[in-house]
Amino acid sequence: ETYSHGGDADARANPDPNTCLGVFGLSLYTTERDLREVFSRYGPLAGVNVVYDQRTGRSRGFAFVYFERIEDSKEAMERANGMELDGRRIRVDYSITKRPHTPTPGIYMGRPTHNGGGSSSGGRRGRDSYYDRGYDRYDRYDEYDYRYSRRRSPSPYYSRYRSRSRSRSYSPRRY
């Protein structure tokens, strides 16, 4: 195991049934639209989210599919796990994480600090406790994050390539 969390390893191996499915082993060229086509066969979806590499903009090869109903996600998990998609055999399992990380608020939300300790190393600052509570609070995901995660075109890879070749198409061909 690459995970040193001990008890969490079991939760990773056997996630509880959930409306959020993790889909792994995807082709780099499988888009959210492709996943939507496949997984909407099992029931209405609440959202689809391919995880992209922040630097390259390419797919990292896994995605999250959200169902409205848990019965549908169960069926999708059983039927779509191991299916071939874009030449890859995909793995489908209940997600252990529910949603992307909560963005940093940028302001201090913690308890007021009294300058008594002033330790730069130790202890738990107010910021940490804010994050801890934030996770629990938003653990039950709502429609808040999927609405605006859909606006971007799935392939910045392509748009870069397109604009480049487009500017080149005006130069004359030779030889």
Place this chain on the structure above:
DNA sequence: GTTGAGCGTT
């Protein structure tokens, strides 16, 4: 069509 196995802040 840079692959592995991947649980997420575009």
